[in-house]
Amino acid sequence: MPSFVEIRDIEKEFVLQNGSKNIVLHNINLEIKHRDFVSLIGHSGCGKSTLLNIVAGLEKATHGCVQVDGQLVKRPFRDRMVVFQNYSLLPWLTAWENVALFVNKAMRHKSQNERREIIASHLEMVGLKDAAHKKPAQLSGGMKQRVALARALAIQPKLLLLDEPFGALDALTRASLQVELMRICDICQITTIMVTHDVDEALLLSDQVVMLKNGPAATIGQILDIPFEHPRSLEIKERSEYHHLRHEMMQFLQNQEKVKHL
Numbered sequence: 001m002p003s004f005v006e007i008r009d010i011e012k013e014f015v016l017q018n019g020s021k022n023i024v025l026h027n028i029n030l031e032i033k034h035r036d037f038v039s040l041i042g043h044s045g046c047g048k049s050t051l052l053n054i055v056a057g058l059e060k061a062t063h064g065c066v067q068v069d070g071q072l073v074k075r076p077f078r079d080r081m082v083v084f085q086n087y088s089l090l091p092w093l094t095a096w097e098n099v100a101l102f103v104n105k106a107m108r109h110k111s112q113n114e115r116r117e118i119i120a121s122h123l124e125m126v127g128l129k130d131a132a133h134k135k136p137a138q139l140s141g142g143m144k145q146r147v148a149l150a151r152a153l154a155i156q157p158k159l160l161l162l163d164e165p166f167g168a169l170d171a172l173t174r175a176s177l178q179v180e181l182m183r184i185c186d187i188c189q190i191t192t193i194m195v196t197h198d199v200d201e202a203l204l205l206s207d208q209v210v211m212l213k214n215g216p217a218a219t220i221g222q223i224l225d226i227p228f229e230h231p232r233s234l235e236i237k238e239r240s241e242y243h244h245l246r247h248e249m250m251q252f253l254q255n256q257e258k259v260k261h262l
Contacts, residue, residue, distance in 0.1 A: 004032055004069055005030075007031070009065075010061050010065075010066070011027065011028070011062050012024045035190070040194070041197065041202050041209055041253075042218070045214070046212040046214055054066060055073065056073075057080065078106045078157060079157050079158040080157055080158065081160055083149055085163060087141075087144040087145055088148060094132065094134060095123060095150075099151045100119050103115050120132075125153070125187070128147060141170075141173065145177060148165075160190050165181075174201075178204055179233070199246060208223060209224040213259075221256070222252055
């Protein structure tokens, strides 16, 4: 089966004010299969979000290219939707209106009734049927992130990109949304790439965990295949294999921490 996402020879450098160059990513090569959930993990500054932004088309690589479903990524497009940590909701619009803003723009070819059904079904999918007409100030952090997720999925993208989507949430809300995300990804059968600092989150959600070495000029240090079947539940944390994989990830991160201080 051909790869759904192909990341080839990616390098990214930024020119600083003094004229010097900061190489963030170097020689990044990665292939992702259709419907897989892949997490990018590593210490701060290793270029995880930069790589995600290159895949989204929000950043241009200095060298190399990205293909999604055989198409070269040149700019942002609705086949790749990003969910950020800070929700990015318009505060003067209701949950319904925040989702509708994207749906109405992306799906002009559909009738008004069809668009309404799409908005309603996706708000219901994330458990916000009864909060559809509330504005962000009336919603909890977890509910805001559900709106952001509904908005991204309602466009029916080929690729969902998550940049630490639950990083600002408390532990209980985070766990609840992780379970919800697993359920939604299984229902929608969507390919997903997520940036996270959370080892347990990566293990719980992912089919593959891509671990990046420290920057500058960060490269891929190790890729772990996560063998747990779908659908998943929190019970996988009780398995001995889970703890073995967790130990391997922690060891990689601890080794990178030691390298930083050499």
